[in-house]
Amino acid sequence: MKKVFLKDIAEELKVSKTAVSLVLNNKGDENKISQETQKRILDYAKKHNYVPNQLARSLSRGKSETIGLIIPNISDTFYSKIAGYIELKLKGSGYTVLFSSSNEDPKKEGELIRSMLNRQVEGLIIASTQQNLKEIESLKQDKYPFVLIDRHYPEIDTNYVVVDNYDGIKTATEHLLRLGRRKIGFITLKPKLEAIRQRLLGYRAALEGFGLEYNDDLVKELDPLNYENMIGEAVGELLKFPNSVDSIVFSTHYLTAIGLRELKNKKIRVPQEVAIVSFDQLAAFDLVDPPITSVIQPVKDIAEHAVEILINEIEGNKNPVMVKETLGSKLVIRKSCGTF
Amino acid sequence: MKKVFLKDIAEELKVSKTAVSLVLNNKGDENKISQETQKRILDYAKKHNYVPNQLARSLSRGKSETIGLIIPNISDTFYSKIAGYIELKLKGSGYTVLFSSSNEDPKKEGELIRSMLNRQVEGLIIASTQQNLKEIESLKQDKYPFVLIDRHYPEIDTNYVVVDNYDGIKTATEHLLRLGRRKIGFITLKPKLEAIRQRLLGYRAALEGFGLEYNDDLVKELDPLNYENMIGEAVGELLKFPNSVDSIVFSTHYLTAIGLRELKNKKIRVPQEVAIVSFDQLAAFDLVDPPITSVIQPVKDIAEHAVEILINEIEGNKNPVMVKETLGSKLVIRKSCGTF
DNA sequence: TATCTATACTAAACCGATTTAGTTATTAGG
DNA sequence: CCTAATAACTAAATCGGTTTAGTATAGATA
Numbered sequence A, B: 001m002k003k004v005f006l007k008d009i010a011e012e013l014k015v016s017k018t019a020v021s022l023v024l025n026n027k028g029d030e031n032k033i034s035q036e037t038q039k040r041i042l043d044y045a046k047k048h049n050y051v052p053n054q055l056a057r058s059l060s061r062g063k064s065e066t067i068g069l070i071i072p073n074i075s076d077t078f079y080s081k082i083a084g085y086i087e088l089k090l091k092g093s094g095y096t097v098l099f100s101s102s103n104e105d106p107k108k109e110g111e112l113i114r115s116m117l118n119r120q121v122e123g124l125i126i127a128s129t130q131q132n133l134k135e136i137e138s139l140k141q142d143k144y145p146f147v148l149i150d151r152h153y154p155e156i157d158t159n160y161v162v163v164d165n166y167d168g169i170k171t172a173t174e175h176l177l178r179l180g181r182r183k184i185g186f187i188t189l190k191p192k193l194e195a196i197r198q199r200l201l202g203y204r205a206a207l208e209g210f211g212l213e214y215n216d217d218l219v220k221e222l223d224p225l226n227y228e229n230m231i232g233e234a235v236g237e238l239l240k241f242p243n244s245v246d247s248i249v250f251s252t253h254y255l256t257a258i259g260l261r262e263l264k265n266k267k268i269r270v271p272q273e274v275a276i277v278s279f280d281q282l283a284a285f286d287l288v289d290p291p292i293t294s295v296i297q298p299v300k301d302i303a304e305h306a307v308e309i310l311i312n313e314i315e316g317n318k319n320p321v322m323v324k325e326t327l328g329s330k331l332v333i334r335k336s337c338g339t340f
Numbered sequence C: 001t002a003t004c005t006a007t008a009c010t011a012a013a014c015c016g017a018t019t020t021a022g023t024t025a026t027t028a029g030g
Numbered sequence D: 001c002c003t004a005a006t007a008a009c010t011a012a013a014t015c016g017g018t019t020t021a022g023t024a025t026a027g028a029t030a
Helices: A006-013 A017-024 A035-047 A054-061 A078-091 A106-118 A133-141 A166-177 A195-209 A229-240 A255-267 A299-315 B006-013 B017-024 B035-047 B054-061 B076-090 B104-116 B133-141 B165-179 B193-211 B226-238 B253-265 B298-313
Strands: A067-072 A096-101 A125-126 A144-147 A160-164 A184-189 A218-224 A247-250 A275-279 A295-296 A324-327 A330-332 B067-072 B096-101 B123-126 B146-149 B159-163 B186-187 B219-222 B247-250 B275-279 B293-296 B322-328 B330-332
Touching: A006 A035, A006 B104, A017 A035, A035 A106, A035 B054, A054 B054, A067 A078, A067 B330, A078 A096, A078 A299, A096 A106, A096 B096, A096 B247, A106 A125, A106 A133, A106 A195, A106 B219, A125 A299, A133 B322, A160 A166, A160 B123, A166 A195, A166 A247, A166 A295, A166 A330, A184 A195, A184 A255, A195 A275, A218 A229, A229 B123, A247 A255, A255 A275, A255 B067, A275 B104, A275 B165, A299 A324, A330 B298, B006 B193, B017 B035, B017 B186, B035 B076, B067 B076, B067 B104, B076 B096, B076 B298, B096 B104, B104 B123, B104 B133, B123 B298, B133 B146, B146 B298, B159 B165, B159 B298, B165 B186, B165 B193, B165 B247, B165 B275, B186 B226, B186 B253, B219 B226, B226 B253, B247 B253, B253 B275
Parallel strands: A067 A096, A067 A125, A125 A144, A144 A160, A160 A324, A184 A218, A184 A247, A247 A275, A275 A295, B067 B096, B067 B123, B123 B146, B146 B159, B159 B322, B186 B219, B186 B247, B247 B275, B275 B293
Antiparallel strands: A295 A330, B293 B330
C-alpha cells in the first residue's frame, strides 16, 4: 500500500491542504469547514490509512511532544524502574519519552543533552553525573524546562526531586548502633557525586551522634568503574581491622550484593559475625540469606513528581518557581542487621 | 544567547545556505568550496554554538537516524538489560534509540509501532506481545526493517533473535529428574505467548523423556496481570497434590521470586522438601537462601545480534535474506535444585 | 579569437506538515 | 438596494534544514 500524504488527500478530494490539515486536527468546526467536506476528508484519510509525519508536524508547530530522560544506566534496576514509572505517568498525555544512558560519563551526558535539544525535546528529566554544572546552568539560562532527579546541583536553583541520602544512611547506621554494633564499616563509591558524599556524611553523623569517633580506616571508597575488582580487598581490610568490624553499611544495592558474596566466600556469618545494611535494594533482597535490611527509595514518587513538575512547566506558566523536593526513604528491617 | 540557524550564518557571512550546509556536513571539499570560505563558516558556527535542528534535517533527508525499541516492560530486568546492551552496541553509530513499553497490551503495542513509524524511525526492534500478527505482517509487506527479539511469530518470515525456551525448560526439568525428583510442578503464565507455550512443551518433553506421564494438575498457569494474587493458591495446590510435589519449575524470574516467598511463608524447606529451578534470573539469585538454580539467558547476545541484523538491513542490501537465530541458554546449578 | 574546463559558488525546489491572512459567494439587516 | 456579516473555503508563507541544477568567472587549449 502506497503511503499517502496530506497533499495526496487534498489533490484527490480537490480541496486545499489547509482544509485537510484543519479537519484532521479536529479544527474543522471552529474553522467552519462544512460537515460534508469534513466527512469526505475523514473518510478518505481513514480508508487510506493516513498517518501524519511527526517530524514535519513537530517542525512546523515547533513542538515535538517528546520529553528526554537522561540517566546513568538503564540496566540499573533503580533507574529502569524510574523509567518505567515515568512512561506510565506519561501514558495518555501524548508525550513520548526519549531516553539514553550517560554511563556516568559527564562528556557523554553533555552530548546527550545537546543531542536531545537538537531533537527538539520539550523538556528533560536528568539524573546527572553531577559534573556538568556549566551545561545545566545554560539550560537554566535558556529557560529550558527540566527537572533533576536522584542527584541535583545544590549550587543552582533548579527543579529537583531527590531522596534524602544523608538521612537514609544515617537511619540505617543508627539502626546498627542501636543494636549494639560499634565497629561499623562503610563501603561506598568514590564520592564524585554529591549524593554519595551525603551518604558518607550520614554515616559519620550517626556515629558521632552515638559519641563514636569517625575512623577513616573503616571507610572504603571504591572506583565506580572497577568496584567488582576492589570489593575483595575492601572487605578483607575491614575484616582485618583490629578484631574485625562487627557490621558494614553498603551505600548502593550492587555493592551490597557483591559485598555479601565476598563475605560468604570468606565464610563470615551474617549477621552473627558481621551485620550488614544496604542503601537501596534489589528485587530479591528479602529472599537472600540472610534477608537484607535495606533503605528503600520512593522510586514511584520520584518518577511521578518529576513528570508532574516538568509537564507543568512545559505547559503552564513560563517563569515558575522552582520545585525542590527531598523525599524520605524507609528502612525495611530484615535479618542481615541482626534484627531489632 | 540567541539561537542561531543556518540561515543566520549564511546572511551574516554573505554566502548561500547551500554553502553553509555543505561545509557543516563535511562536504565542502568535494563541492569545491574554497578553504577560506570553509574556515569562515566553521569558525562562525563554532563561535555561535550552532547546532542543526534534527527534525528539519531528518525531514529533508528522509532519515531520522533513530531506531525504535518496543518491549513489554522497561522495569523488567530482562528487558532493561537488553535495552542497555542495545544502547551500548549502538554507541558511536550515530543512531539514537526511542523506546517504549507495551505492558503486554497488543493494542498499545500497535499504537507504539504506528507512533514510531510516524516519527520516522528507520528500523524497529520488537519484543512483541505475539498478538499483532497483522501489524507485523504489514511491516514486512512495506519492507520496513525490523527484527523481533525474545518472541517471534513462527508463521511469518522475519528476522528474529530468540532464546530456545523449549530447550531451556527441558534442560532444567531434566536436571531435577536426574536428581531423582519425580513429582515436578510447573508454575507458569497463561500461554498467550508462543514463548510461554514452548516452555510448557519443554517441561512436558522432559517428563516424557523419563517415561513420566504429563499431569495437568501439576501445571499452574497464572494470569500475567494478576499472578501475585494467584501464586499462593497455586503453590498451595501443588503442595496438596497427593503427598505434595517434590519440586517446582518456575517459568519466569518473577514467578520464582514470589513462589519462593510463598514456600518460605509455608515453612517448606527448599530444596529438601521441594526443590526449585527457575527460568531466567534476578541479580541476587546466587545470594538467595538457597541460591537458585537458574536457566540464564544470553541477554547480551540477543541485544547485539538484533542490532547488527537491523543496522545491516537499514544500511545494507534492501532485499536481504531474513536472519533467524535461536540462541541457547545455560543452566547454572546452585543449591535450590538439591545440587548435582 | 573562440571554445572548453575548472573553480567557487548560488537560486530555488523540496521534505510534509501547520497557520496566517485572505478571498468569494451567500445571507441578513437596515 | 446597499452594506455588513457569515460561511466555506484557499494561496502562500513558514518551520529549518538538504540537494539538484545551474551560473559566473578565470584560465587553458586549439
